[in-house]
Amino acid sequence: MGYRFLLTNLFCISFLLFGASEAAFAKDHYINYDKACQGGILYSSDLLQFASIPPGLLDKGRWVSDAGLEFSNTSHTAVISGINNSNPYVIGFSLHNGDKYIFTITAPVTANTFSLLSGGSTDPVLLGAGGDYPVALNVNPEPAGSSYAYYYQNVETGSVTTHATASPSAAWSFDPVDDQPIYSAYSVVTHTVSGQTCRSMTNAIEISKNLTLKVVGGGSVCQASGTFTLEVLPYDPSFNYVWTLPSGSTSTGRTRTVNLSNPSQLGNYTVRAYSMPGNSLVATSDPVTVGAYALNAAINPAGTQPLCEGMPLDLTGSATHSVNLDYRWVRNGVDEALISSGPVVNSTLDASDGGEFVFRVQETSNPLCYATSLPTNVELTIAAAQMPVTGTSACEGSSISNISLGNSQVGVTYRLMYNDGSGAVMVQEWMSEADGQTHTFSSVSAVGTYTVE
Structure with missing residues (x-):
């Protein structure tokens, strides 16, 4: 039960009920997005900002359907590629409050193709026989008005470093601070096709002093x-x-x-x-x-784990081997820090933020020997706690303009329900974007009972 205010045609009263907590409302949001480009890429932020999803909710959400597109991970940071034709792609992003944002993506134009070159070639570069950093790279072609983002990935650890996000220059003097790893360098080119902004990812060039x-x-x-x-x-x-x-x-x-x-x-x-x-x-x-042997990694509990937000849930990753191991947790496809251990690994992780978790172990001295656990999906739900609600009742011919709630919960949708005696219907709703937000509903004047749920 929620909080009730009366607007009556008989007499004036003020009436307030304090109800019990209720489950948070969940709904599906359908968004048409026609700003993609065939052969180009999308950042998750392109879609999530277009849908006006509150930033405070993004880390507890993840991509749950991909329509055959390629995602760099399943988190809100994913880079999306594989948009190869103009047919619609329907993908979904789910929030911890149960809301799901369903995007229908169309690509009316084709992005231009760009190459990253070193000395006019896309071949990898081994810096030997007197070669050293910096390495001169350039993007080709160079259409007017384009901007260039430059990135390089450590091939062995997977970590990505941003060199520039919007450089006006198609030339890049690649000179990493640490000159020992094997790097994979690439660029994302933002350009215009028939008046539409497109992003294209170039080929990657591997560059290193080592093998x-x-x-x-x-x-x-x-x-x-x-x-x-x-x-x-x-x-x-x-x-x-x-x-x-x-x-x-x-x-x-x-x-x-x-x-x-x-x-x-x-x-x-x-x-x-x-x-x-x-x-x-x-x-x-x-x-x-x-070696013809299997390294194993276990996670407990496994499978799908429903969890009410605010409640604790620890996951345990474990492995036993004959040599020393390193381990890491992976959440929504994003690697956590690598940690060294001995031949016996037992690691506990707080999974109360929800998501898909995998536990990975690898031999310390032979990291290409590794194992990953089966995934655990922690699916959050929200039980909306009782909120302080204020307001006054009124008589026919007047209105109520001060129905307010305070100390809201992030991700919870609050609904103002109206009942004229024939059943309750929703007349307004509002979703909190941060814990502790306050909100005042718009003025109401129809005779009946108003309840905040």
């Missing part, structure tokens, strides 16, 4: 069975790459296929890059150890 090995597609090098492909990064075709295999033999090239059912392919893999001509050693990768 690393990765699994194509991102799998683990320690599995019970199966095959995968190892790749050396960066692979600059101006150098000669030589693999040292577990058997002690060598091979050349960019990749090497591994079959875990073949004992001769289990063990250490290392790659060295040599200059051409001259055959001078330029760089050597750290060894990667391939």
